[in-house]
Amino acid sequence: DVKVTQSSRYLVKRTGEKVFLECVQDMDHENMFWYRQDPGLGLRLIYFSYDVKMKEKGDIPEGYSVSREKKERFSLILESASTNQTSMYLCASTLTSGRGGDTQYFGPGTRLTVL
Template sequence: DVKVTQSSRYLVKRTGEKVFLECVQDMDHENMFWYRQDPGLGLRLIYFSYDVKMKEKGDIPEGYSVSREKKERFSLILESASTNQTSMYLCASRPFSGGQQETQYFGPGTRLLVL
């Protein structure tokens, strides 16, 4: 079974802090994704990566950056946390080989509260 893990289930941070959210997958997937989930808005793509050191902006990249130094690990960084970044953050991975047919595999999520 594919396993996607996220470093924290719950985080509480203060406005202005730098926040790191870590995601690790164990299936050698090329593609990894960060989403935020807010009620009524579904999932919105922040960034994705299709290879080590490669990244592309998603729909809402402002205020976020990412790092992918190793294939299995994809980090989301909030440079200076703000209260409007309080949300549920979901990481996902997906193999390249299956093309459009492949599903994404999701981690359990990190619920971030910025005070």
């Protein structure tokens, strides 16, 4: 089975802190994604990566950056956390089979609270 893990289930940080959220997948997937989930808004894509050291902005990249130094690990960085970044953060990965429409596999999520 595909396993996607995230470094923390719950995280509390203060405004202005630098925050790192880590995601690891064990199935040699090329594509990895970071979403934030907010009530009434669904999931919105922050950034994604389709290869090591490659990244593309999603729909809401402002205030975030990412790092992918190894294929299995994709990090989301909040350079200076703000209260409006309080949210649930979900990581996902998918294999690029070449056929299209590959299933995304999700991690358990990190609920981040910024005080």
